[in-house]
Amino acid sequence: MYQIDVISRTPVYEQIIRQTEEFILKGVLKPGDRMPSVRTLSVELSVNPNTIQKAIAELDRRTLIKSVPGKGSFISDNALELMHIAKRTNYRISKRSL
Numbered sequence: 001m002y003q004i005d006v007i008s009r010t011p012v013y014e015q016i017i018r019q020t021e022e023f024i025l026k027g028v029l030k031p032g033d034r035m036p037s038v039r040t041l042s043v044e045l046s047v048n049p050n051t052i053q054k055a056i057a058e059l060d061r062r063t064l065i066k067s068v069p070g071k072g073s074f075i076s077d078n079a080l081e082l083m084h085i086a087k088r089t090n091y092r093i094s095k096r097s098l
Helices: 012-026 038-045 049-061 079-089
Strands: 065-068 072-075
Touching: 012 049, 012 079, 038 049, 049 065, 049 072
Parallel strands: none
Antiparallel strands: 065 072
C-alpha cells in the first residue's frame, strides 16, 4: 500500500502523510478504517518506528486520524470532508485552521 522513495528529497514521514491523504481522497482509506500499526509499517517499509510515529502524530494533529490508546489509529469520521476542503482551498490541515 505505502511506497517510500528513498532517493526523494521529501522526508519519509511526509511521504507517509501525503500518501495517507491520497488514500483518504481516493477512498482506499475510509472513516473508521484502522491504520496499520507503527510496528507493521516499520517492518513493511524498512523505516525506523520513530519516523512512522512522527507521521502518525502529525496525521493525528491534523485530525485526519484518531488515536485510541491500546487500540490503534483510525481514520476520523470527518477526514474525507477535511481533505476536500483542504484540496479545494489548497490549504494544509491543522487544528488551528478548523
